[in-house]
Amino acid sequence: MRCQRQGPDEKPLFARARLSSDIREFSGALGDLGTLLPYLLAAILTVGMSAIGVLFGFGLFMIVSGLFFALPIAVQPMKAVGAAMVVLPMTPGAVTASGMMIGLFFLLTSLTGILNWLARLIGPRVANGLQLGLALLLALSALPMMEGAPVLGALILLGLLLLMWRAPRLPAALIVLPLGTFLYWSVQGFPEFPSLSLTLALPTFELPAGEAWLEGLLKGALPQIPLTVANAILVTAALVRRYYPNELHPVSEKTLGLSTGLGNLLTAPFGAMPMCHGAGGLAAQHRLGARSGTAPVALGLFLLLVGLLLGEQSAKLLQTIPEAVLGALLLLAAFELARASGTYRLRGRPLVVVLLTAGLAVVVELALAVLVGVLIDYLLRKEEP
Numbered sequence: 080m081r082c083q084r085q086g087p088d089e090k091p092l093f094a095r096a097r098l099s100s101d102i103r104e105f106s107g108a109l110g111d112l113g114t115l116l117p118y119l120l121a122a123i124l125t126v127g128m129s130a131i132g133v134l135f136g137f138g139l140f141m142i143v144s145g146l147f148f149a150l151p152i153a154v155q156p157m158k159a160v161g162a163a164m165v166v167l168p169m170t171p172g173a174v175t176a177s178g179m180m181i182g183l184f185f186l187l188t189s190l191t192g193i194l195n196w197l198a199r200l201i202g203p204r205v206a207n208g209l210q211l212g213l214a215l216l217l218a219l220s221a222l223p224m225m226e227g228a229p230v231l232g233a234l235i236l237l238g239l240l241l242l243m244w245r246a247p248r249l250p251a252a253l254i255v256l257p258l259g260t261f262l263y264w265s266v267q268g269f270p271e272f273p274s275l276s277l278t279l280a281l282p283t284f285e286l287p288a289g290e291a292w293l294e295g296l297l298k299g300a301l302p303q304i305p306l307t308v309a310n311a312i313l314v315t316a317a318l319v320r321r322y323y324p325n326e327l328h329p330v331s332e333k334t335l336g337l338s339t340g341l342g343n344l345l346t347a348p349f350g351a352m353p354m355c356h357g358a359g360g361l362a363a364q365h366r367l368g369a370r371s372g373t374a375p376v377a378l379g380l381f382l383l384l385v386g387l388l389l390g391e392q393s394a395k396l397l398q399t400i401p402e403a404v405l406g407a408l409l410l411l412a413a414f415e416l417a418r419a420s421g422t423y424r425l426r427g428r429p430l431v432v433v434l435l436t437a438g439l440a441v442v443v444e445l446a447l448a449v450l451v452g453v454l455i456d457y458l459l460r461k462e463e464p
Contacts, residue, residue, distance in 0.1 A: 097149035099371040104151075106250030107369025108378040111153045111360035113221065113409030116397060118156035122352045123394045126164050128171045130394045132282040132350015134386025140342045140354050141379025145372035147338070148330055150319065152375060153360020154342075155311075157181070157353040159303040164352075167298050171350075172291035177299025178347030178354075180292075184304055185312075186340030189333050198313055198332040204429050205452035207420045208436025210314045210358060212448060214417035215441045217359050217409055224406030228263060235259040235407035243366065252367045256404055263401040273395035280390035282349040303353065305446035311355035312336055318358050318419055322365055362419055363412035428459045 119137065122128045141154045160181075164174050188194040225232030235255055242251035264270065287295065312335050319330040339355050347353070364374050385393045422433050436452035 096371055097146075098373045098376065100373070101368070101370070102250045102253070103248070103368025104371060104373035105377055106252040106254075107151055107364040107367040108374040108381075109252040109256060110363030110365075110367040110369070110374075110408060110412065111155065111357075111378075112400070113224070113363075113405040113407070113412065114155050114217075114357065114360060116400060116405055117224075118158075118161040118352070120394060120397060121161065121165050122156070122174070126168065126171055126174060128174065128352060129282065129350040130391045131280045131386050133352055134382045134393055135282045135349060136346035136351020136354060138379045138381075138383025138386060139346060140351075141375040142383065143342070144338060144356070145375035145379065147372075148328065148334075149372040150323065150328055150330060151361060151364035151369035151371070152315070152319075152330065152335075153357045153364060154354050154375060154379075155357035155360050157299075157303050157307060157355050158310075159306050160299040160353045163298045163302065169294060169298050170291060172287040173294035173298060174352055175285070175347050175350070176287040176292045176295030177303065178295075178343045178351065179287075180296055180300040181303055181307065181353055182340045182343030182345075182347065184300070184340070185307070185336045186344060189336030189340060192333075194308075194312065194332055194336045197308060198316070201309075201313055201449060201453055202456060203317065204432040204456050205436050205449060206309075206313045206317045207422065207425075208433040208452055209309045209440055209448060210318065210420040211417055211422050211433060212437035212440025213310055213314065213359060214413045214420065215437065217413035217416065219441075221406040221409035221413060224402045224409065228267065228401070228403040231259065231263050231266070231401075232403040232407045232410075234262075235404060236410055239367075239407065239411055243368075247368075250368060252408075256408075259404050259407070260401055263403060267401075270399050272399065273392065275389055275392050275396065277388050278390050280387060282351075282386075284348050285350070286348055299353065302446075305449060306444075307339065307355045309446075309449055310358055311339060314358040315356050315361055318361055318416075321419055321421070322361075359412045359416050362415035363408065366411060366415040428462075432456045432459060 122133050123130045144152050144154055160177050163169055238255040239251050242249055312332050316332050316335055335356055343353055432455055435455055436448050439448035439451055
């Protein structure tokens with residue numbers, strides 16, 4: 080189909096249903112659980128954040144993202160804040176303050192055009208290197224999750240890959256993950272299923288106190304912003320352009336920044352943890368069959384209903400999912416993200432930039448990888464004929 084806004088000589092843009100009813104969308108919705116659940120449970124069980132607020136934030140952000148972008152754009156916990164709130168640790172008020180400050184930063188930089196300037200400055204070679212580095216980091220995060228049952232984790236991953244290869248029309252995750260979970264329980268022993276009672280619980284609005292703002296800035300916002308610019312904005316936009324090169328969609332660095340800004344500003348005061356979009360989640364959902372906004376909307380509705388109808392009991396239900404299952408999902412996301420970086424097609428100077436940036440992202444941190452990658456890319460470009 081040709082879009083009405085296109086001229087007769089322009090390349091056709093193909094339209095899709097904004098929300099698909101293909102069952103593989105629901106399989107794709109499970110693709111990001113390996114990243115989501117560990118941080119979500121840490122926020123509730125370790126930091127003491129309200130399960131209602133955390134689930135409300137994720138659910139609402141996913142639903143709005145799926146409806147607006149009409150693509151399997153993932154909503155993930157912010158990794159730097161997620162690690163800091165457990166290790167340092169941070170108070171619930173500081174986590175809320177960091178989410179609000181991060182949201183304000185991305186809202187302002189998107190509206191003023193600074194975010195687009197950063198995207199042009201970094202460029203595609205460095206973005207591809209960050210993508211490869213993030214894939215390696217995801218793989219390194221997945222391996223410890225599978226230590227308790229490595230054989231089962233490997234079987235789940237193999238089952239997912241075989242189904243996606245030999246029977247791509249089938250919902251791989253919906254078939255393999257319940258079977259893998261049942262097999263894990265059969266070997267390790269079935270958990271005591273928590274007794275749950277339905278209720279109607281709503282999140283409460285609460286602004287952080289004075290000291291929480293400084294703690295949130297130093298421990299959460301400042302370390303997180305470069306990571307979000309790299310992964311949630313630049314790499315996600317690049318990955319969407321790679322997956323959907325001939326389609327008219329609203330995904331750009333600016334819209335991802337606006338979404339990140341508004342999503343955190345509006346949900347953080349209700350107890351949500353800082354959230355962003357993520358290239359790994361997009362890669363995992365796409366790999367498992369998601370092609371429209373149905374996947375994030377479906378997962379968002381599930382999380383929202385679990386939080387509102389089960390309240391603080393919801394964490395007990397989510398804890399019954401085995402870590403080996405989540406680790407297999409995370410490894411699949413890492414594989415897809417590395418493949419989508421296109422590194423295997425590069426030669427010469429572009430390959431040097433990508434590998435150097437990826438190595439720094441793994442060994443040091445993403446912010447330094449961005450700075451060094453941009454500098455090396457600039458110097459090598461000057462030598463190109």
